[in-house]
Amino acid sequence: MNTIDLTPLYRSYIGFDRLANLIDNAMRGDNTSAGYPPYDIESLDENQYAITLAVAGFDMSELDITVEKGVLTVRGRKSNDKAERRMLYQGIANRAFERKFNLADFVEVIGANLHNGLLTIKLVREIPEAMKPKTIQIETGKVLEHKAGTDKAA
Known part of the structure; x- marks a missing residue:
């Protein structure tokens, strides 16, 4: 490597x-996630995104979404119900998972939705007003004063 x-x-x-x-x-x-569960990342518009994970078989109570230090973590842990079921063949993944996504500065999670086995997490980039570019108007005919100690520009 x-x-x-x-x-x-x-x-x-x-x-x-x-x-x-x-x-x-x-x-x-x-290698911790090893491709499971599969996911899509979609740009909804210039500042909105969605991450959709295929979590078939998971209930809302078995999923956990956290954001810490710019990292979005999605975890799934199946409840142990194998005692009641006798599987002849199991093709649907039933294992625990953890997926991590690094978020850019000013990207926040605004919601999540579980529908038809797809977990969709909505994100938005909200740049603070202080960080946005601003235009400074140029004026003529005025004298600007500079207050650094007792100095004044004339």
Whole structure:
């Protein structure tokens, strides 16, 4: 397996440690989920997204969705009802799972829905007003005052 040394990134850029960790984790590969359950990620519009997971056989009480430090985690744990059922063949996956999704800055989960074996998680990117670009109006004919100590620009 090839590895990339991200040390220069840590030395040269402040605040990009999360990005470096994401790259490092992607290079190592995440084998914990092993493709189960399958999922889709959909862009609904410029700032809205949906993640849909195929969770056939899972009840709402057996699913858990959490967000912590920019990571969306979906877990499924089946209740133990094997004592009442005698399966001759089991083709429907009935195992516990954990899926993790790294969320970009300002992306928030706004809801989840379970319908026909599909769990859909809705997300929205809401950039705070302070982070949005703003246009500064240029005026003429006025003298601006600068208040740094007692200095005034004239």
